[in-house]
Amino acid sequence: MEILEVYRERVNSYLEDYLNSISPDNSYQSKLKNIMKYSVLAGGKRFRPILTYTVANLFSIDIQKVDSSACAIELIHIYSLIHDDLPAMDNDDIRHNQPSSHKVYGEAQAILAGDGLQALAFEVISSDELIDSVTKVKLLNLLSLSAFKMAEGQSIDLSIASKEVDIELLNNLHKKKTGSLLNCSVMFGAILNPTISKKDLSILDSFSNHIGLAYQVQDDVLDVTTSEEILGKRPNSDSVNNKPSYPSILGLDESVKKYESLYREALDEISFLSIDEKPLTDLTVKLMKRSF
Amino acid sequence: MEILEVYRERVNSYLEDYLNSISPDNSYQSKLKNIMKYSVLAGGKRFRPILTYTVANLFSIDIQKVDSSACAIELIHIYSLIHDDLPAMDNDDIRHNQPSSHKVYGEAQAILAGDGLQALAFEVISSDELIDSVTKVKLLNLLSLSAFKMAEGQSIDLSIASKEVDIELLNNLHKKKTGSLLNCSVMFGAILNPTISKKDLSILDSFSNHIGLAYQVQDDVLDVTTSEEILGKRPNSDSVNNKPSYPSILGLDESVKKYESLYREALDEISFLSIDEKPLTDLTVKLMKRSF
Structure with missing residues (x-):
């Protein structure tokens, strides 16, 4: 089985x-x-947990010590999807090829499911007996800050619908909305290694910021170019919601060039890590080529 | 200035x-x-932070070490009020004598404000440099569990509207919805004392469960008997939302007897603490006599 599949099944179970x-x-x-x-x-896709497992494995961290962090990241991500899909937000009826939570259980229960998942993300790490307290506090602090920035990003995103915005604001908003949790996914793998060097930390931080933005630009592109069946959700959601997006500001070709160059920058950065970066390179290349 | 006022102003600032x-x-x-x-x-009222300050002070904990816990508890409480007031939930337009968050900023931003506050509750404790990591992890774990149970309680509460329920289910639901955060408020004060005895911990745990339930029964009574001006929110909200309440099941007089006897049980328990419990007794008596 391919390693990404191993990670995906592991976090699922x-x-x-x-x-x-x-x-x-x-x-x-x-x-x-x-x-x-x-x-x-x-x-x-379980992309965030996969990032955490991949980075932690670069430093040979015992995989059992990575599980709770991988799980926490995904719980925050899923809570954000449930809330983003609500009628008051992006009003999406389909997610992962099934009706959104609020379509099945009603808005109130969907809001509470998101709320409960956010709380559990902090529970799963704080109750993990395999991790020392100092490391746990670092993980929990980064997770809380990232979850807050994500909510801030979504708040900005909703407030600019139908408005003219420049590329700087769009970058800034996506750095929060998408980037902060991707940064957290990568840095979780780094924090779990208590002896990591400052240089490796700083390389991974910068790497995660580049792939975070690349991932979002690519999402905007895929939103325009991919069918509902493959996306697993309604396509063209940005234009339906009158949201400014990279394709709407830069055009499609420039947007593709932009995310490809961001991924290449990220790949270049990790070549300077003190350890063998190949698994992370492979994952990044896979990401750059993703079709949904 | 009265000590409760000191705590209230302290947590406000x-x-x-x-x-x-x-x-x-x-x-x-x-x-x-x-x-x-x-x-x-x-x-x-800032009742939850006041509980935390009062309990911590019984054990002479430096008040500066209590601030982040007191703040975290209140952030969770306020996030829950914002979400509870949403149209999809209890649909309340007035809170603390001002329009609810969603009436001013719209549903989407109100949901996100609640989401952001929950994240920050974990941030404020995890970043507090005055508290050691072992204690922080204990606080964060209890907070996450309590916040999760609170969401579960609200989920049950919404699912029983217009249904016949017995007193056991009502107790069980309020133990989660209101009780879990009150338990957390009391236990925060206890956990901040790393040398607390098992006996004191267990007394405070039981005390908090009794006042948690008492507080909710009393809230149900006040909801029926108090004017909007004094409550700071719409009265009779349970009957408007067809929610079973203590007065609707037990009647008003029995409900008053019930909460008074729960408070008295709580007062009896803390008389066995190893330290002078007077400030906590005073607070509990004040609570028992509250009119809103």
């Missing part, structure tokens, strides 16, 4: 076990758990 | 300073911050 463990199974109390499980276990 | 510190002030980026500040600084 950790997520399922964790969600099953958190609340006793009885008719009323397990309701929110089931709503959370509907969205968490619906699939998805 | 800590909350304001903290929110001002977390994000640079520029037109787009400060938007979510201002939305959060609107709700956080609107006032409120």
Whole structure:
């Protein structure tokens, strides 16, 4: 099995076990758990956990020590998707090829499922007995800051619908909305290595910021060029919601050039890491070539 | 100045300073911050932080070490109010005698303000340099579990509207919805004392569960008997939303007896603490006599 598939299956099974463990199974109390499980276990690329596993593995961190961080990142990501899909936000009815949480359970329960998932992201790390307290506090602090910036980014994103914006604002907003959680995914792998050098930390930080922006520009491009079936959600969502996007400001060709050059910059950076960066290079190249 | 007023002013000023510190002030980026500040600084009894300060002070914990915990508890509480007031939830237009967040900023920004506040509750503790890492992890773990249970409680609460429920289910739901955060407020004060005895911990845990339930029964009673002006929100919200409440199941007189007896049980328990419990007794008596 390909290594990315190994990571994907690993985080899937950790997520399922964790969600099953958190609340006793009885008719009323397990309701929110089931709503959370509907969205968490619906699939998805698990790209953020894969990044965390890949970076941690560069430094030979015991994979069992990485599970809770990988799980936490994905819980935050899924909570953000549930809230983003709400009628008051992007109003998307389909996510991962199934009806969005609010379409199945109603808006109130979908909001609460997102709220519960955010809380659990902090629970899963803070209760992990394999990680020392100093490291846990670093992970939890970065996670909380990243989750806050993500909400700030979404707030800015919603406030600029139908407005003329420049590329600087768009970069700035996506650095928060998408970039902060991708930065967190990469830095989690780095923080789990308590002896990492300052130079490696700084390379990975910069790498994550470049792929974070690249990923978003690419998302905007794919949103215009890919079918609903492959995306697993409604395409053209930016133009439907009158949101400024990279293609709408730069044009499609320039947008493709932009994300490719950002990925190449990221690849160039990690060649200076003190350890063998090949697995991370492979993942980045795969990402650059993704079609959904 | 009365000690409760000292605590209230202290947490108010800590909350304001903290929110001002977390994000640079520029037109787009400060938007979510201002939305959060609107709700956080609107006032409120600050009962949860006051509990944390009062319990920590029983054990002579340096008050500066208590600030971040007191602030975190209130941030979670305010986020839950913003989300509870949403049209999809309890649909309340007035909170703390001012229009609810979603009435001023729209549903999307109100949801995001709640989301951001939850993230910041974990940030404020994890970044507090006055507290050691082992204690921080304990605080963060309890906070995450309590925040999750609170969301679960609200989920159950919404699912039983217009249904026949028994008193056991109502107790169980409020233990989560209101009780878990009150338990957290009390236990924060206890956890901040690293040398607390198991007996004191267990007394405070039981005390907090009793006042948690008492507080909710009393809230249900006040919801029926108090004017909008004094409540600072729409009265009779349970019956408007067809929610089962203690008065609707037990009747008003029995409900008053129930919360008074729960408070008395709580008062009895803390008389067995190893330290002078008088400040906590005074607070509990005050609570029992509250009129809003």
